[in-house]
Every structure is written in structure tokens, then in C-alpha cells.
Amino acid sequence: MTVRHPMLTWLLAASALLLSGICRAEIPLEATQTLDKLHGYAASADWDNYFALYSEDAHFIGTDATENWNMQEFSAYARPTKGWHYTLVSRQLQQHGDVIVFDEHLSSKSYGNCRGTGTLVLSPQGWKILQYHLSFPIPNAMAKRITAQISAASKEE
Numbered sequence: 001m002t003v004r005h006p007m008l009t010w011l012l013a014a015s016a017l018l019l020s021g022i023c024r025a026e027i028p029l030e031a032t033q034t035l036d037k038l039h040g041y042a043a044s045a046d047w048d049n050y051f052a053l054y055s056e057d058a059h060f061i062g063t064d065a066t067e068n069w070n071m072q073e074f075s076a077y078a079r080p081t082k083g084w085h086y087t088l089v090s091r092q093l094q095q096h097g098d099v100i101v102f103d104e105h106l107s108s109k110s111y112g113n114c115r116g117t118g119t120l121v122l123s124p125q126g127w128k129i130l131q132y133h134l135s136f137p138i139p140n141a142m143a144k145r146i147t148a149q150i151s152a153a154s155k156e157e
Contacts, residue, residue, distance in 0.1 A: 045083030
């Protein structure tokens with residue numbers, strides 16, 4: 001195949017490279033640091049700094065179906081504890097303007113593999129957590145057995 005318009009080919013290649021860089025904009029370091037601090041403060045039970053990372057209207061969704069808390073409710077649950085420790089395995093973040101959605105694979109001595117998902121929003125004070133959802137990923141091969149156990153337990157209550 002012969003290239004008849006080398007300048008056009010070069011221009012298209014340069015445009016594609018430029019657009020790929022725009023589409024893969026770097027996630028602000030401050031956003032990643034917010035999530036890193038979240039886990040550090042939880043591990044040391046530094047609840048004042050921990051809850052300062054959340055927006056005022058934030059929600060925490062825990063692993064139990066009843067755990068869908070605003071910050072006042074979540075604070076009442078967390079503050080009497082000695083904290084919890086989750087080790088980051090991997091994290092994916094995707095920015096949409098002043099909003100970042102994230103998915104974290106975490107490890108815990110108590111629970112093993114865990115997942116944290118949520119939303120960060122840019123505020124005048126920096127990146128704040130609007131929602132955090134902690135869950136246990138269930139392998140598809142085990143899902144029917146596990147959900148049947150959950151269903152049976154909820155009928156007993």
C-alpha cells in the first residue's frame with residue numbers, strides 16, 4: 001500500500017496520540033492520597049481525621065444489608081472501636097470532571113479479599129468521599145450457595 005498523502009497520515013497519527021493522552025488524563029494525586037489516608041486513619045482509629053475525609057452528606061455502605069449509614073450513624077458505629085485494617089491490593093480510579101469513581105481490591109486478616117467502591121467529589125477543601133461501599137466479592141461458582149445461606153439466615157431473624 002502506498003501512502004499518497006504523508007502529511008495527512010502524520011497529522012492523523014499525531015491527533016490520535018494527542019487524543020489518547022487527553023482520554024487518559026492522570027488522576028489527581030490528592031484523590032489517591034485521600035483513599036490512602038482513609039485506610040491509614042481507620043487502622044489507627046484516628047476517627048477525627050478519618051471522618052474529615054468524607055463530605056458532610058456522605059454515606060457508608062457496609063457489608064451487612066442493614067449498614068447504609070450517614071456520617072452521624074457511621075461515626076456512632078466506628079468511634080467505640082479500635083479501628084480496622086485493610087491492605088490495598090489494587091485500585092482503579094476514573095475521573096469525570098469534579099467526580100472520581102473508584103474500585104479497590106483490599107485484603108484483611110479478618111475477612112480476606114474485600115472490595116471498596118465509591119465516589120470522590122472535589123470540594124473547596126479538596127477531594128472528599130461522598131460514598132464508600134465495602135463488600136466481599138463472591139466467586140460466581142459459590143454465589144448460589146452463599147446467597148442461599150444469606151437468604152436462610154434472614155428468614156431466621
